[in-house]
Amino acid sequence: MKKRGKGIACMFYPIGFTSYPNPGSAFVKVNQDGTAVVFTGATDMGQGSTTVLAQIAAEELGIRYEHITMVTGDTEKTPFDLGSVASRVTYIVGNAVKRAAHEAKRILLEVAAEKLGVSPDGLCAGDGRIYIKGLPERFLEISEVARIAQMGKGRPPIGSGSFNPITTFLDPETGHGKPYGAYVFATQIAEVEVDTETGVVEVLRIAAAHDCGKAINPMLVEGQVEGGISMGVGYGLFEEMVLDNGVVKNPQFTDYILPTSLDMPEIRVGIIERPEPTGPFGAKGIGEPSLLPTAPAIINAIYDAVGVRIRELPATPEKILKALRETDQGKA
Amino acid sequence: MKRAIILVVNGTEHSVEVQPSDLLVDVLRDRLRLTGTKKGCGTGECGACTVLLDGKPVNSCLLLAIRCEGRQITTIEGLGTPDSLHVLQKAFIDNGAVQCGFCAPGMLLSAKALLDENPAPSEMDIRQALAGNICRCTGYVKIVKAVSSAARTMSGAEGGGR
Ligand code: FES
Numbered sequence A: 001m002k003k004r005g006k007g008i009a010c011m012f013y014p015i016g017f018t019s020y021p022n023p024g025s026a027f028v029k030v031n032q033d034g035t036a037v038v039f040t041g042a043t044d045m046g047q048g049s050t051t052v053l054a055q056i057a058a059e060e061l062g063i064r065y066e067h068i069t070m071v072t073g074d075t076e077k078t079p080f081d082l083g084s085v086a087s088r089v090t091y092i093v094g095n096a097v098k099r100a101a102h103e104a105k106r107i108l109l110e111v112a113a114e115k116l117g118v119s120p121d122g123l124c125a126g127d128g129r130i131y132i133k134g135l136p137e138r139f140l141e142i143s144e145v146a147r148i149a150q151m152g153k154g155r156p157p158i159g160s161g162s163f164n165p166i167t168t169f170l171d172p173e174t175g176h177g178k179p180y181g182a183y184v185f186a187t188q189i190a191e192v193e194v195d196t197e198t199g200v201v202e203v204l205r206i207a208a209a210h211d212c213g214k215a216i217n218p219m220l221v222e223g224q225v226e227g228g229i230s231m232g233v234g235y236g237l238f239e240e241m242v243l244d245n246g247v248v249k250n251p252q253f254t255d256y257i258l259p260t261s262l263d264m265p266e267i268r269v270g271i272i273e274r275p276e277p278t279g280p281f282g283a284k285g286i287g288e289p290s291l292l293p294t295a296p297a298i299i300n301a302i303y304d305a306v307g308v309r310i311r312e313l314p315a316t317p318e319k320i321l322k323a324l325r326e327t328d329q330g331k332a
Numbered sequence B: 001m002k003r004a005i006i007l008v009v010n011g012t013e014h015s016v017e018v019q020p021s022d023l024l025v026d027v028l029r030d031r032l033r034l035t036g037t038k039k040g041c042g043t044g045e046c047g048a049c050t051v052l053l054d055g056k057p058v059n060s061c062l063l064l065a066i067r068c069e070g071r072q073i074t075t076i077e078g079l080g081t082p083d084s085l086h087v088l089q090k091a092f093i094d095n096g097a098v099q100c101g102f103c104a105p106g107m108l109l110s111a112k113a114l115l116d117e118n119p120a121p122s123e124m125d126i127r128q129a130l131a132g133n134i135c136r137c138t139g140y141v142k143i144v145k146a147v148s149s150a151a152r153t154m155s156g157a158e159g160g161g162r
């Protein structure tokens, strides 16, 4: 018989650890044609950090995203970053890029202020222009300001920035302290169908709601969550590294099973935005958190469907059948 | 014992000397420098090495190069170029279907083979056609979406596909 059930799982996850130094850094230069270059050690592995960091630089400088060139991950040319780990790049390096861009912008604002006869604080940058707050028709093109800055004033519009959430080692006695800069929250709901004769679980649907502070790039956030869910489905149902005396016994995709396009359920992703005061434009992180609630939600759904608690992942058909038999015998 | 053979890749004839045991994926990547084709597992399990052989998707890590003489081989380099993307490639970009991109060349060629046969696939058809191509990053959501949007574009715009 096939039985359906629903399960829910919630999580919170820390972003930007502080128990050790956790720095990221960036350089920014604005060119005379109004474009800019960002240099950072942050490395994009496909999660989209280069795109997001370019968006952050563009927003801060007031120029178009297409006018940002990113130089990343080259240790010869770029300033230090700790790494694309711990769901930290948007939060940490995003802040570093924003600071570097802000410093370059400050030079542009000071130079433009003189020309426009107002104080730098009375100016804004946007749409490739620097304009008087509330009077957008009084503006200078950023390209022109950059040219005046470096060739007229001898002040090339460059900036550097780094960010390190204040390191606060934990109390060695109690283990207490403030170990992270920010936290994200999420809930996922899974609906499954369990075949009581074979023990096979099919995940029918997953709905996911994830807080990331601010989705700098909603499509990339969705992509991270969808990918995380596929890892969570694998973790919950298929993926198991079998070790024998330290030797991996299933080092192949025929016996270490990843979800294929046929194993993945319908997925709905909801993005929750509660801006984080310490994040760049309110952003936190999304990478790892995306996969955390998936397996527990599936396990809860299995319980809802057939009344057995699987306490060891993955929930293979063998384990489910065994648990079903045990409960049957308990009843008999 | 080496033998000179002619491989027709993306419509161009290449003369290469191969050992009878040389795999197509290695000849494409290491000899013809067509490194768009990826080698993941090397044992026919992941689909990263998918190329089209006479229009059908095959795992080039399971094929002897010598067996491909005289047949039409299409690799990702033959699908489109940065200046002139194939509709599928554009759909992958527009839909965010590429993350690390390691699966993308194989995905795109499997998808092309599908659309060549079935211009109006259902979501299930697409999932079935891509089931031999493993993706670790995307959960397949945006890949499936990209393929169905490409199918719509190609059937909407007469001759829009190539
Ligand atoms: S490399 Fe050929 S299937 Fe994995």
Ligand code: FES
Pocket: A046, B097, B098, B099, B100, B101, B102, B103, B104, B134, B135, B136, B137, B138
């Ligand atoms: S995008 Fe990374 S494997 Fe598919």
